[in-house]
Amino acid sequence: MNIEDSSSGAELTQPQRYNPAEIEPKWQARWDADATLYAAEAHDSGKPKYYCLEMLPYPSGALHIGHVRNYAIGDALARHMWMRGYNVLHPMGWDAFGLPAENAALKNGVPPREWTFANIAAMKKQFQRLGMGFDWTTEVTTCLPEYYRWNQWFFLKMFEKGLAYRKKSKVNWCPECCTVLANEQVIGGRCWRHEDTVVELRDLTQWFLRITKYADELLEGLDKLEGWPEKVRTMQRNWIGRSEGALIDFAVDQGIGGREEGVEGKITVFTTRVDTIFGATSVQLAPEHAVSKAFALEDDKLRVQIEQLLAEQQKARESDALGAIEKHGVNTGRFAVNPFNGERVPIWVANYILADYGTGAIMSVPAHDERDFEFARKYGLEVRRVIAPADASVDATKEKQEQNTGILRSAQDDGAEDVVGELPYLAEDEAVLIDSGKWTGLGCVEAQEKMAAFAKVKGFGTPTVTYRLKDWGVSRQRYWGTPIPMVYCDRCSPEEPLPVAESELPIFLPEQIDITQTNGSPLGRVAEFVNAKCPKCGGAARRETDTMDTFVDSSWYFYRYTDAKNSKAPFDSDKANYWFPIDQYIGGVEHAILHLIYSRFWTKVMRDLGLVKNDEPAQRLFTQGMVIKDGAKMSKSKGNVVSPDDMIARYGADATRMYALFAAPPDRDLEWQEEGVAGISRFLSKVYRLTTKYSGAARAAAGGSRGGESSAKEQALLRRLHQTIAKITQDFDGRWHFNTSISSIMILVNEITANEAAMDAGEISPAAVAEVFRGLILLLAPFAPFFAAEMWEEIGGEGVVFRTVWPEVNEELARDEEIEIPVQVNGKLVTVVKVAAGSDEATVKAEALADPKVIARIEGKTVVKVIVVPGKLVNLVVK
The missing domain is CATH 3.10.20.590 (Ubiquitin-like (UB roll))
Structure with a gap:
């Protein structure tokens, strides 16, 4: 219906009512009909490439609003980059192996495969209903053999290079998962999947990947990742934990104790401050150290005391309070010999020393270490100062040392706190050694180098570098994962496992097995899987029955996206080298020392195998904030999940997506408020009314020149339009404050509303009206794709709205x-x-x-x- 305006002669269209329930399915059906709509173009398209990626989800059954926020950020960016003329790769897939599928199968009696694929279908439908612009032609599902065969291929290549190996060691065991966990999957002494389950240490033979070979490169590479959040880089630096120092052997004094079975005659400690070794007044062991256990075998009273220390340590692990544990220890009555001065020092066992950290033993230097100082004060151990300021006199320092030692030995001494407060003295630069034999007077840094070299020459120590990072344990005693492609033959290789031939890949995961028993690997109970031929002698052999950690799947999936249908290789190197590194990666900070560090390792391995040229997987990383509901992070376990389906049914997908981007800056936590979605829905209704009202004028004047002299109101409206274009372009290019981007669009709409009378009266030309509405719809396209597509059609726009060129800023008009x-x-x-x-x-x-x-x-x-x-x-x- 058209209305003739008496004063201007412009045609106005009767405003219509916004109904997302009709608009959104209509456009989704059109988009679904074109499989290439979101597909990347050929490498020789002449366009600059842009790889936009969000972390792939686990198919748990349904998306919640937390997922919507993450994927809405990436989708807005991908659509914007299409409009800026880039060749965009924006794929999606499924991290489909993993323990939750097994747990669900045990609970509901549904096979993991069936449960997983039903969830994938449901979640894919949700993604499509939300209007996410993913290229489904590159879809990856990690539980399919066409994907996991390449996990096995990579494992064989790593085994060949000595990067995959098997050994017996202490491993983390989750009693609820009934499987081993990597060190990175233990958070505060608890399972990363079960916050209330304390992880146990067990001695098991497991498969490991030698990530430590790349420790230095992983550490140094962080300095080049300027597009990554500093928080993530700091977390990785701390986790890698590089320490330069020396390993020093303290001989166990065989004359007094130390004859027990299992004691090798020495205790090896790692220290970063060998320059303080003349101040060592005891050696302290972890309760689980082999020497502690050997001593306990011969002394029942000591055994009980050590068990108590271990119990205290485990309790502290449970409450994630190990760093603040009240320090307790027990004197074993045995002695060790300091190799630098021949002095006998007592051997203690302490609850704050960890068996799996360093060597599980330390030399205690109370005068120069805070923890050691605290322990010494508690138990009256000697505090001997051997480091002093370079400008202090030796005599004065000695006098102060005597005061400190006497006070610590007599806790009742008046004025003790005044003097004791000067210790521990932790300085390294601008400090020198005192009372340290022939090294007295040397600067600390120089002394560390010379003393470590001396220890090496004398055979009781060596300079070394240690890391907190340990090799990645990838064995899992569960069913739903990638089978490890190794076999055991008692005839020709009784000691070492053998790799299967590449031609045998994939080693298929059996589809129908009983997983109700959780004692041992489920695959070990499937005879047709276990029984195999030896690749060396052709005789009977047994397959490895552990499966791979599912973080293997997610360590390289984004390379597979570039060539998802390849049956001859993991991917074509030319294609991967075109797209990599990822231009923008988006996901949660909780993966900083899990997926993000594993994927960096995997990239470096693939580079060394000649598959890729890049050193790092992603040039830029963005970690979005959490979605909070009722004061807690949105999660199924907390029962505060909001379903996007409910929001879509009430307000539409565009309103749901836009609110997720509008309510807070994307890197900050967002408190979910349904009334906020309702507010965005009302805003879109307002834009819909305005656009349908002026669509006739916009169509009629499309492409026309404004010409002549503009009125003040027209100039003001156009200025607001171009200021908004400039603001949103800047937001996409830089800080990603989509909340202010959407806010600026709202300001523009308010300006349009305020000028309705002027547009109706002809004070603002039809060409200007067309320019304003065309710009408004293009600005909305990354944030509300269904709505923008409908409005683009309404004003007669040509082609697909998010493949239309992004509006150009008129700098003169934008200036204000x-x-x-x-x-x-x-x-x-x-x-x-x-x-x-x-x-x-x-x-x-x-x-x-x-x-x-x-x-x-x-x-x-x-x-x-x-x-x-x-x-x-x-x-x-x-x-």
Whole structure:
């Protein structure tokens, strides 16, 4: 229905009512009909490439709003880059192996395969209903043999290179999962999947990948990852934990104790401060150290005491309080000999020393280590200072040392705290050795080098580098995973496992087996799987019955996306080298020392195998904030999950997606509020009304020139349009504050609404109206694709809206005065932000909360209230 406007003659269309329940399925059906709509173009397309990737999900059964936020961020970016003229790869797949499928099978009586594929179908349908622009022609499902055969191929290559090996060692055992865990999967002494389950240490023979071979390269590479969050890089640095020092052997004094079975005659300690060894006044062992156990065998009283220390340690692990454990120890009555000065020092067992950290033994230097100092004060051990400031006199230092030693031996001495407070002395630079034999007077750094070299020459030590990072244990005693392609032959290789021939791959995972028993690997009970031929002698052999850690699957899946249908190789190297590194990777910070470090390792292995040229998998990484509901992270276990299906049914997919991007900066936590989705729905209804009202004018004037002299109102409206284009373009190029991007679109719409009368009266030309609505719809396209597609068709736009060129900024029109707004936190000035003159309260607030200085000031605090005085200041009240 058209309405003739008496004053301007412009045709207006009767406004219609926004109904996402009709619009969104209509466009999804059209998009589904074109399998190439989201597909990347050929390598020789002439366009610059852009690989946009979100971490693939585990097919747990249903998406929740936390997933929606993550994938809405990536989808908005991919659509924007299409509009900027890039050849975009935006794939999706399924991290489909794993323990939850087995647990669900045990609970519901549904085979893991059936459960997994039903979930994939359901979640894929949700993704499509949400309008996510994934290229499904490259879909990867890790539990299919066409994928996991390459896990096996990589394993064989690593075995060939000495990177995959089998050994007996202490491993982490989750009694609830009934399987081994990698060190990275133990969080605060508990299973990463079960927050209430304490992980046990067991001695088992397992398969490992030698990630430590790449420890230095993994560490050094972090400095080049400037596009990664510093928090992630710091977490990886700390986890790798490189320490330069020396291994020193303290002989066990065989004259007094130390004759027990199992004691080899020495205790090896690792120290980063060998320059302090003349200040060592005891050696301390972990309760589970082999020497501790040997001593306990001959002394029942000592055994009970050591067991008590171990119990205290395990309890501290359970509560994630090991770092703050109250330090207890027991004197074994045995002695070790300091190899540098021949001094006998007592051997203690302490609850804060870990068997799996370093060598499980330390030399205790109380004067120069905080933990050792605390322990020495508690048990009255000698504190001997051997490091002093370079400018201090030796005599004065000796005098102070005598005071300290005497006070520590007599805890009742008056004034003890005044003197004791000067210790421990931890300095290294600008410090020298005292009372340290022939090394006295040397600077600490020089002494460390010379003393380590001396130990090596004398045969009781060696300079060395240690890492907190341990080799990756990949054996899992569960069914739903990749079979390890190794066999055991008692005839020709009784000691060592043998690799299967590549021609035998894939080693298929049996589909129908009994997994109700959880004692041992389920595959070990399937005779047709276990029984095999020896690849060497052709005789009877047994297959390995452990499966691979599912983090193997996710360590290289993004390479498979580049060539997902390849049956002859994991992927074509030319294709991978075109797309890699990933331009933007998006996912949770919780994977910093799991998936993200494993994938970096896997990339370096593939580079050394000649498969790829890049050293790192992703050039830029973005870690989104969590979605909070009822004060806790949204998760099924907490019962606070919000289904996107419910939101879509009430408000539509576009409103649901837009709110997930609007409610908070994407790197900050978001408190989910359904009324916020309703508000976005009302906003889209407003845009729908305006667009359908002026669609006739926009169609008629499409492509026309404004010409002539513009009115002041027309100039103001066009200025707002181009300021909005500039703002959103800047947000995509830089800081990704999509909340302020959407806020700026709202401001533009308010400006359009305020000028309705002027447009109706002809004060704003039809060409300007067409330019404004065309720009508005293109700006909305990355955030609300269904809505934008409908409105694009409504105004007569040609082609697919998110394949249309991104609107270009008219710099002259976009130029406007900016004003400076002081931002305070609890009344104290923190920074000043610049906003366009006339910005509304929401924009000013969003800019203030997005400022890096403000973010740093309020980190870890709760924002109680945000007070905005328009045009003057912002004050955040925090506690």
